[in-house]
Amino acid sequence: MEFRIADTFTDSLARLTGQEQKAAKTTAFDLQLDPAANGLSFHKLDRAKDSNFWSVRVNADIRIIIHRTTASILLVYVDHHDDAYKWAERRKIERHPTTGAMQLVEVRERVEEVEIFKPKEVAAPTPTAEPAVRLFDNLRKFELMAFGVPEEWVNDVRAATEDTLFDIIEHLPQEAQEALLKLAVGEKPAPPEPAPVEADPFAHPDAQRRFRVLTNAEELKQALDYPWDKWAVFLHPAQADLVERSFTGPTRVSGSAGTGKTIVALHRAVHLARVNPDATVLLTTFSKALANSLRVKLASLVAGEPVIAARIVVKAISSVGYDLYSERFGQPQIAAPAVIRSLIAKAASEVEGHRFSAHFLVGEWEDVVDAWQLRSWDEYRDVSRLGRKTRIGGKQRETLWAIFERVRAGLVERRVVTWSDVFGRL
Incomplete structure (x- = not known):
């Protein structure tokens, strides 16, 4: 049986107190070790839209939400009893019918308006404002779904305007958010190739952004010890390819802010140190503040591997220059x-x-x-x-x-x- 973790679990774990986190981690390790253990208390969520959602008791108040099938257990969420149940009742995990990626979908709540009789009031006519432009009204249902928009959110997306776009996309999977933002500013992103019907939906590149298979207790420990550092656990396959690829010379990785260049650099440094046991790896940047931040992140990424950590040097490029100059020509006095x-x-x-x-x-x-x-x-x-x-x-x-x-x-x-x-x- 495969044991998986979702990024929503690490997010929710980080919001608990220290004692609550410790108890939740213990239960998570017990689940991984033996999902059928007698001490684990499972409860099926009858009101959830997803029939595979179960709760697991941590203590009198804390519950872990899992997605349980005959082939796998997925840690999805953890919170206080009532909040955990409410969260699960509004979500489902399903394979996207177009892209083939497994998604965690927020259930679209439908509110029917009931007309109530009111005395008729006649007001002075007011100038009618121009209706807001719908950003995606020119796109058909199948076109939006090709970008990973869940079927039940298509109508909301097609009705989105500049004022409502960000309210809507926060309910959508990450790949759909990224595509819609590009479309909104006039770009024309190419939709991903749909996965074959027989393909594992959890193996889809977009699914691997949010779900990860944990093969041993050490991997689970890393995921739970650093729940706020999702970059250490949930690498997108495109990032993993850059991290592990063999290059024949200098390589430039470009991308807009937030696309993960720094994440790739950190993982790349660790990968190079692991595959070159006699080498020292330098990770450098123009900013001293960023170098300090990278040093902290590196410590969490190679926790428990002191030999690897000792062979990776993280410094601002100015510090590198200063040290090398001092070694060769004496300490420089920099003009203010x-x-x-x-x-x-x-x-x-x-x-x-x-x-x-x-x-x-x-x-x-x-x-x-x-x-x-x-x-x-x-x-x-x-x-x-x-x-x-x-x-x-x-x-x-x-x-x-x-x-x-x-x-x-x-x-x-x-x-x-x-x-x-x-x-x-x-």
């Missing part, structure tokens, strides 16, 4: 921005005949002279300034170089360097 601005202002006051603003001079230094590590008039004369809005001629360049040459001399005199000097020398 205020010092550089002061040097530029002083040099500008010493060079006659220029009309450049302080703002322009600082930008030219940062984006051209320092960034490209220009150290001679010939280099500055020939460098391309593509992207710089202010166009300058040859005489102007000569004047500017007279200023920047003094700035360079001032840095040497003070025995300070810029970050571009550090990385340029390295």
